[in-house]
Amino acid sequence: xxxxxxxxxxxxxxxxxxxxxxxxxxxxxxxxxxxxxxxxxxxxxxxxxxxxxxxxxxxxxxxxxxxxxxxxxxxxxxxxxxxxxxxxxxxxxxxxxxxxxxxxxxxxxxxxxxxxxxxxxxxxxxxxxxxxxxxxxxxxxxxxxxxxxxxxxxxxxxxxxxxxxxxxxxxxxxxxxxxxxxxxxxxxxxxxxxxxxxxxxxxxxxxxxxxxxxxxxxxxxxxxxxxxxxxxxxxxxxxxxxxxxxxxxxxxxxxxxxxxxxxxxxxxxxxxxxxxxxxxxxxxxxxxxxxxxxxxxxxxxxxxxxxxxxxxxxxxxxxxxxxxxxxxxxxxxxxxxxxxxxxxxxxxxxxxx
Amino acid sequence: xxxxxxxxxxxxxxxxxxxxxxxxxxxxxxxxxxxxxxxxxxxxxxxxxxxxxxxxxxxxxxxxxxxxxxxxxxxxxxxxxxxxxxxxxxxxxxxxxxxxxxxxxxxxxxxxxxxxxxxxxxxxxxxxxxxxxxxxxxxxxxxxxxxxxxxxxxxxxxxxxxxxxxxxxxxxxxxxxxxxxxxxxxxxxxxxxxxxxxxxxxxxxxxxxxxxxxxxxxxxxxxxxxxxxxxxxxxxxxxxxxxxxxxxxxxxxxxxxxxxxxxxxxxxxxxxxxxxxxxxxxxxxxxxxxxxxxxxxxxxx
Numbered sequence: 001x002x003x004x005x006x007x008x009x010x011x012x013x014x015x016x017x018x019x020x021x022x023x024x025x026x027x028x029x030x031x032x033x034x035x036x037x038x039x040x041x042x043x044x045x046x047x048x049x050x051x052x053x054x055x056x057x058x059x060x061x062x063x064x065x066x067x068x069x070x071x072x073x074x075x076x077x078x079x080x081x082x083x084x085x086x087x088x089x090x091x092x093x094x095x096x097x098x099x100x101x102x103x104x105x106x107x108x109x110x111x112x113x114x115x116x117x118x119x120x121x122x123x124x125x126x127x128x129x130x131x132x133x134x135x136x137x138x139x140x141x142x143x144x145x146x147x148x149x150x151x152x153x154x155x156x157x158x159x160x161x162x163x164x165x166x167x168x169x170x171x172x173x174x175x176x177x178x179x180x181x182x183x184x185x186x187x188x189x190x191x192x193x194x195x196x197x198x199x200x201x202x203x204x205x206x207x208x209x210x211x212x213x214x215x216x217x218x219x220x221x222x223x224x225x226x227x228x229x230x231x232x233x234x235x236x237x238x239x240x241x242x243x244x245x246x247x248x249x250x251x252x253x254x255x256x257x258x259x260x261x262x263x264x265x266x267x268x269x270x271x272x273x274x275x276x277x278x279x280x281x282x283x284x285x286x287x288x289x290x291x292x293x294x295x296x297x298x299x300x301x302x303x304x305x306x307x308x309x310x311x312x313x314x315x316x317x318x319x320x321x322x323x324x325x326x327x328x329x330x331x332x333x334x335x336x337x338x339x340x341x342x343x344x345x346x347x348x349x350x351x352x353x
Numbered sequence: 354x355x356x357x358x359x360x361x362x363x364x365x366x367x368x369x370x371x372x373x374x375x376x377x378x379x380x381x382x383x384x385x386x387x388x389x390x391x392x393x394x395x396x397x398x399x400x401x402x403x404x405x406x407x408x409x410x411x412x413x414x415x416x417x418x419x420x421x422x423x424x425x426x427x428x429x430x431x432x433x434x435x436x437x438x439x440x441x442x443x444x445x446x447x448x449x450x451x452x453x454x455x456x457x458x459x460x461x462x463x464x465x466x467x468x469x470x471x472x473x474x475x476x477x478x479x480x481x482x483x484x485x486x487x488x489x490x491x492x493x494x495x496x497x498x499x500x501x502x503x504x505x506x507x508x509x510x511x512x513x514x515x516x517x518x519x520x521x522x523x524x525x526x527x528x529x530x531x532x533x534x535x536x537x538x539x540x541x542x543x544x545x546x547x548x549x550x551x552x553x554x555x556x557x558x559x560x561x562x563x564x565x566x567x568x569x570x571x572x573x574x575x576x577x578x579x580x581x582x583x584x585x586x587x588x589x590x591x592x593x594x595x596x597x598x599x600x601x602x603x604x605x606x607x608x609x610x611x612x613x614x615x616x617x618x619x620x621x622x623x624x625x626x627x628x629x630x631x632x633x634x635x636x637x638x639x640x641x642x643x644x645x646x647x648x649x650x651x652x653x654x
Contacts (some may be wrong), residue, residue: 104555
């Protein structure tokens, strides 16, 4: 199958309101051509609405949508040169697998020879050849998913949108399809916009992750950067399991000039050390196999530590923890933004006072 | 203390079917008394002569059916009925579909429009027929007032043999379309919106979406409505009572109305019975044909 050239997508100041409720509150977003971009966020954050605004299935209340060089804000979905995979696959139940896949080509009135050639190619690529005459109802969830993918890629459009395509599959199949979708995107080179609420999907598949919350974009970054340098407390807690500990400065006994800061440390980056700067009491410990998850309390604030190996602690036992200066994330409590202050981070790691 | 129930296995099995029969009996008695026994009696009667005065009923074999074949009124009425079916069924189904597509869109006052379309179905048929009788009244009926306003002469739709059947057909379409619309409306709501969206993304326009997605998914409903419409077309009687009385010269008489006239006006009950048997056979044939012929082309979920 020939490689297609993806197109970049640009959203500028996009708003979407339904009466009083505003589900998109000004979205500015650049989606690079030929890359895999995941839109991640909790349910109701506006990620699906963003996708539907790109697709043209929702008209935007304000702002513009560009695909490539063209302003498509007012164009119907058919004229935007994109394909889409829906959460429930949206396969036509009365049509066979082959007819489902070539639906768009028939609408375009592509001649039958070319249609059959491309169908054979796509069926081969997605291992659907034995099922072409079946109806979707006679396929398993994973096969239905492949048919939906086939329908999306056969027309070789430069942009492909996916709305939580894996959420109806079981865990094992989901892992498999995740790799397959990623490979497909790399191989064919289209621009992928992939909506998900699952951080694992976003982090493992995407070149760029767009983290959304309550109708706004929290952060746009590579998966690595999202993990190592979250831009907001929300991003810090949304990425990573268990979520990052966000602690008031008081926990470290540090007073002067640090009250406006929240100190973020991931549970997996805490280590037990006799004279560590973070002192806490054990509330509960859960053995997870490879590690132990310890629930702690420090100065009235709950926090978690993920320790390697098996540990058992008495309830109420005092523990001290140390951590590296570069693993400390500082956030301003009033502006809810990241503060890059290496000196102060180091002082927390040393045990400021 | 409640004694523990014996396990189901230990209870005698007969008890179950006795209960089952007891529960079925009331409904079964009514079905037998009002459906099955009359049906068999009708079949039996159709092979006998009508008892008149002191002459009792006797076995007649196929005499009634021979009479039927040579009865010009029977053929006329059957022809009327076929024209009636051809004229009303496709039109009312088409109108129902168009109305359903129209009111399933998001438009202001949708509830009101839906109700308006459904009203003819709710109204009693005799009342409906009376309303239309007024519409059709020569001279000062609604239609003549409108056409008169534009300078056309009077018309007598129901009174002339050429147009009487058409007049009845129009009323039937008007009434049936709203009823069928409800089925289409219900079926339309079961089509997931993402199917339509997927088709739109694939570049399909409204007509293609209808032809390749919506209509095929409505086929089971269309088949159901079709069978119903055929049965209704051959059961039509109440409008004729009020509108035309079958006239003039049987121009608007349909099979069931002719059966009624034969049985309860001319009191030729045996001949009416054989007409009924023919009507039932015809209906059974049509329904079977529809199911076997169309079923293969219909996608069921």
